[in-house]
Every structure is written in structure tokens, then in C-alpha cells.
Amino acid sequence: MSRTCFFNLHATPRMSTTSAPLSRFLDRRGFLRTTALTGGAIHLATRKSAIAQQTAAGRTIKCALVGCGAQGNALRTASKDVPGIQWVAMCDIWKFSIAKTRGGFLGENKHQIDGEVKIYDDVEAMLEKQPEIEAVFIATPDFLHAPLSRLCLSKGKHVYCEKMMSNSLEGALDMAKAGKEYPNQVFQIGHQRHSNPRYINLRENILKKGVLGRVTHCYAQWNRGVSGSQPQDAVKGYDIPNDVLNKYGYGNIFEFRNWRYFAKYGGGPLSDLGAHQIDMFNWMYESNPVSVIATGAVDYYDGLDGRPKYELPDNMMCIYEFNTPGGVLRAYYQVLTTTGSQGAYEKHMGVGGTAIISELDTNGNQLYAEPGNSWEEIALGENPPIVKPQDKAKSKFWEHPRDWEKPKPPSYGAVSMADVRESKALSQWDLAVKLQRKPHSPHVQNFIEAVQMKKPSHLTCPVDMAYKSCVTVLKAYEAAKTGAKYLFKPEDFAI
Numbered sequence: 098m099s100r101t102c103f104f105n106l107h108a109t110p111r112m113s114t115t116s117a118p119l120s121r122f123l124d125r126r127g128f129l130r131t132t133a134l135t136g137g138a139i140h141l142a143t144r145k146s147a148i149a150q151q152t153a154a155g156r157t158i159k160c161a162l163v164g165c166g167a168q169g170n171a172l173r174t175a176s177k178d179v180p181g182i183q184w185v186a187m188c189d190i191w192k193f194s195i196a197k198t199r200g201g202f203l204g205e206n207k208h209q210i211d212g213e214v215k216i217y218d219d220v221e222a223m224l225e226k227q228p229e230i231e232a233v234f235i236a237t238p239d240f241l242h243a244p245l246s247r248l249c250l251s252k253g254k255h256v257y258c259e260k261m262m263s264n265s266l267e268g269a270l271d272m273a274k275a276g277k278e279y280p281n282q283v284f285q286i287g288h289q290r291h292s293n294p295r296y297i298n299l300r301e302n303i304l305k306k307g308v309l310g311r312v313t314h315c316y317a318q319w320n321r322g323v324s325g326s327q328p329q330d331a332v333k334g335y336d337i338p339n340d341v342l343n344k345y346g347y348g349n350i351f352e353f354r355n356w357r358y359f360a361k362y363g364g365g366p367l368s369d370l371g372a373h374q375i376d377m378f379n380w381m382y383e384s385n386p387v388s389v390i391a392t393g394a395v396d397y398y399d400g401l402d403g404r405p406k407y408e409l410p411d412n413m414m415c416i417y418e419f420n421t422p423g424g425v426l427r428a429y430y431q432v433l434t435t436t437g438s439q440g441a442y443e444k445h446m447g448v449g450g451t452a453i454i455s456e457l458d459t460n461g462n463q464l465y466a467e468p469g470n471s472w473e474e475i476a477l478g479e480n481p482p483i484v485k486p487q488d489k490a491k492s493k494f495w496e497h498p499r500d501w502e503k504p505k506p507p508s509y510g511a512v513s514m515a516d517v518r519e520s521k522a523l524s525q526w527d528l529a530v531k532l533q534r535k536p537h538s539p540h541v542q543n544f545i546e547a548v549q550m551k552k553p554s555h556l557t558c559p560v561d562m563a564y565k566s567c568v569t570v571l572k573a574y575e576a577a578k579t580g581a582k583y584l585f586k587p588e589d590f591a592i
């Protein structure tokens with residue numbers, strides 16, 4: 098694409114499909130939206146000049162999106178404010194996803210389109226027909242990550258592939274090996290916390306600087322209630338015949354829509370949600386675990402009494418041990434899909450204080466200093482990593498600032514009923530760095546920058562790093578199966 102062409106304010110973004118006429122994917126509302134868009138020239142011109150300024154800093158990369166479901170669309174949306182992206186192709190086997198994503202490209206992403214976003218249902222055909230594609234974003238179910246990444250890399254493309262790397266260790270290892278085979282291509286895995294300035298602040302300015310003292314314990318949870326774990330249904334008007342599903346490796350529509358709960362396609366909630374948080378143990382302490390014990394099973398979604406029948410454990414608990422320079426660090430992880438209490442967050446606990454963080458800062462953004470630790474000096478300066486909280490975090494049960502009258506423990510005469518030796522109240526702080534963008538935007542940007550510079554070392558989550566997290570997560574299933582402590586071997590993490 099020439100610069101002149103990209104900055105052409107009169108160009109109207111349009112879509113075409115190489116495998117099927119677009120009208121087949123469009124209902125009447127979609128058609129009306131498209132028609133309305135073509136009349137939006139002034140609005141479009143304003144947006145185009147904005148992106149023109151942004152891309153002046155770097156080369157424009159022609160990108161394709163493969164897997165246009167929930168996460169494909171999250172990446173598309175997150176890419177909106179990332180300079181240097183031009184969307185040229187999308188690929189999905191389901192017309193519902195195509196229709197939804199197509200609307201998004203023509204709407205909120207139209208400033209990133211010059212000419213067409215072509216539509217495919219086959220990745221190989223897409224790569225063959227559009228050799229100009231430089232980078233591919235893969236957001237399909239996990240079992241396709243390994244073959245699709247390898248295919249794209251073998252055709253010379255840079256790849257951003259979603260986590261979990263794979264539903265199997267073999268698949269993940271193959272991806273890590275492919276990363277080695279194509280060392281000049283950029284291969285990022287979608288653990289987006291690695292590029293999030295809030296998480297980077299915690300890692301670089303709090304943990305690495307020893308603000309929490311010796312960290313002995315980490316705790317992370319993702320609790321989601323039954324209301325958030327209901328099965329995805331077929332969509333009226335977008336049926337896929339079983340023979341088509343079978344062709345793509347899916348048993349039936351239930352498995353296609355709820356792939357993450359079946360071992361053939363995904364890794365269950367532990368890998369789906371735990372992928373992000375267990376990865377934070379490894380990444381924050383730049384270490385691999387030495388052991389794991391785990392337990393879990395299908396506690397609830399057993400197909401009885403009208404409940405859906407899932408195959409992989411719906412609730413899991415794991416305890417990892419890490420050997421850190423300060424000593425043994427024990428990290429507890431829990432994923433529940435039967436209760437939503439307290440949501441999702443990660444907690445790092447040291448003898449000098451505790452930090453709580455979550456991808457949504459409303460779920461966790463606090464630090465607590467143990468008595469005797471003054472953090473006043475850390476909070477000084479122009480860009481301090483921590484600040485005094487604006488509000489006391491009264492909505493959370495943890496560490497309520499004690500501004501109420503503490504009830505006296507019950508006692509009978511001189512003999513107390515319980516051990517009432519409590520630690521003194523902790524002082525509360527907030528992590529100062531905020532992210533004013535979508536959580537995936539910095540990670541997508543990191544990938545695009547690496548592609549622009551042709552510099553894989555710029556990546557915050559290269560495939561070899563992600564592989565170690567994948568091993569950490571999936572080995573917990575082995576521990577749960579045997580009931581014994583799994584002792585990690587160096588070769589487990591070798592590529």
C-alpha cells in the first residue's frame with residue numbers, strides 16, 4: 098500500500114469475500130449499516146487524518162484476523178488505537194462470527210482499512226490469495242493454535258497467537274520449536290499482562306525493588322459463578338450442519354460453541370483463566386516452579402438435573418513452589434466456575450507488605466504496608482509507583498481500614514474463647530500507574546512495534562517464555578490425576 102493511497106480521504110472501506118458473496122453473510126440490518134457507512138465521508142476523513150499522523154512514526158503492517166469470535170473481536174477493538182495496523186483479511190468458519198466482525202471492521206476500525214477486508218473460511222487459501230499479509234492474529238480455539246501458527250510462520254508471516262498456547266503440551270512444544278525455526282519472525286503469545294503498564298509497575302518498581310520484603314506467598318483466584326459459566330448456544334439463523342463441523346474437527350454444535358470445556362479442543366477453566374494468572378507467578382518472579390500439587394474435578398456441570406455436561410474440571414486448586422533467591426515461594430491458585438465470590442485478582446504477600454492487582458483496577462489495585470514499614474519515600478517524586486488511596490477500599494472484605502469500633506472478643510471471665518492475637522492494622526496505598534486503554538491494546542502495540550522493527554527481541558511475551566507458563570499450567574492436571582506432588586524437571590521446560 099502506498100502512503101498516498103492510505104491517506105486518500107475519499108477512499109471508502111469495503112469488504113469482499115473470496116469464498117462466498119458478502120450478501121450471504123449479511124442480514125438486512127447489516128446491509129443497512131453498510132449502506133449508512135458509505136455515506137459517512139466527513140466522519141471517515143477526520144478519522145483517516147488522525148491515523149495518518151499516528152502511522153507517520155512507523156511502517157504500516159497489513160494484518161489478518163483468524164478466529165473472529167469473542168476474543169478475535171476483543172483484539173480487533175483493542176487494535177483501534179494502535180498505530181500502524183491495516184486490516185486486510187479476516188477468516189472464520191462461522192458466518193455469525195464473520196457478520197459480527199465485519200460490522201466491527203466497517204464501524205469502529207474503519208480508519209484502519211484502506212480498500213477491502215477480504216473474507217475467508219480457510220487460512221491456507223487466505224495466505225495464498227493475499228501474499229501481502231505480513232502479520233496474522235490467531236484467536237481460534239486452542240487446539241488450532243499450533244497448526245495455524247506453524248502454517249503462518251512457514252509462509253513468512255509474523256504471528257500474534259492467543260493464549261493458552263495449546264490444549265496439549267505436545268502442541269505447545271511444537272509452537273515453541275517453530276519459534277526457534279523461524280527466529281527472524283515475530284511470534285507473540287497473548288498473555289497481555291506482560292505489556293500492561295500497571296503490571297509492569299508492580300513487577301519493576303515494587304517486587305523487583307523489594308518493597309514487599311521477602312515474598313513468601315502468592316495467591317490468585319478467578320471465581321466465576323454459574324451465571325457466567327452457562328453454555329453457549331447455537332445462534333438462530335446461523336446453523337452449521339454437522340458434516341461441516343466434522344470437517345473442521347468439531348463433534349457437534351455444543352462442542353463447537355463450548356470448546357474450552359473439552360480436552361480435544363481446550364484446556365478447561367484452569368487453562369482458560371489460569372493461563373493469565375499462573376503465568377503471573379512465573380513472570381513476576383522470573384522463575385519456573387519446582388513442584389505442584391493440585392486437585393479438581395467436574396463438581397457441578399455433570400449433565401444431571403438440567404445442568405450442562407462439561408468434560409474438564411470446573412473447579413481446580415493448585416499449590417506451586419518456586420525457589421526464588423529469597424527462599425521458597427508458595428503460590429496458591431484457584432479457579433472456580435461455580436461461585437463468583439471476590440472475582441479475579443492476584444495477590445503478592447511479603448513480610449513487608451502485600452500487593453493486590455487485577456486486570457480491572459476496580460477488582461484490585463491496592464498495597465498494604467506491614468506495621469513498621471514506611472513507604473512515604475517511595476510515594477515521593479514526579480511519577481511515584483504508589484500513591485495514597487483516594488478512597489478506603491471498603492467494598493472488599495480484605496484489610497478494611499479499621500475506622501469502626503472494633504468489637505471486643507467474647508470472653509468468659511479471664512479465659513478468652515479464641516486466640517485474639519491479631520496483627521496491627523496495615524496502611525493502605527494504591528498502585529499509581531493506570532491504563533487508560535483496553536487491556537489488550539499495549540500488547541497488540543508491542544507486537545506491531547516488533548514487526549515494524551523486525552525485532553523479535555522487542556516482544557514482551559515471546560513464544561519460548563509463554564511455553565514455560567503453559568507447562569506450569571498443564572502439569573497441574575498431571576498432579577491432580579495422580580494426587581501426588583509433581584516435581585518439575587529441567588527438561589519439562591526445555592525446548
Ligand SMILES: NC(=O)c1ccc[n+]([C@@H]2O[C@H](COP(=O)([O-])OP(=O)(O)OC[C@H]3O[C@@H](n4cnc5c(N)ncnc54)[C@H](O)[C@@H]3O)[C@@H](O)[C@H]2O)c1
Binds near residue numbers: 188191220236261288
Ligand atoms: N487474552 C485473553 O484475554 C483471552 C480472552 C478470551 C479468550 N482468549 C483466547 O482466544 C481464543 C478464542 O477464544 P474465544 O473466546 O474468542 O472463542 P470463541 O468460541 O468465541 O471464538 C472462536 C472463533 O474461532 C472460529 N473458528 C473455529 N475453528 C476455526 C477454523 N478452523 N478456522 C477459522 N476460525 C475458526 C469460531 O467460528 C469462532 O468464531 C482462545 O484461544 C482463548 O483462550 C484469550
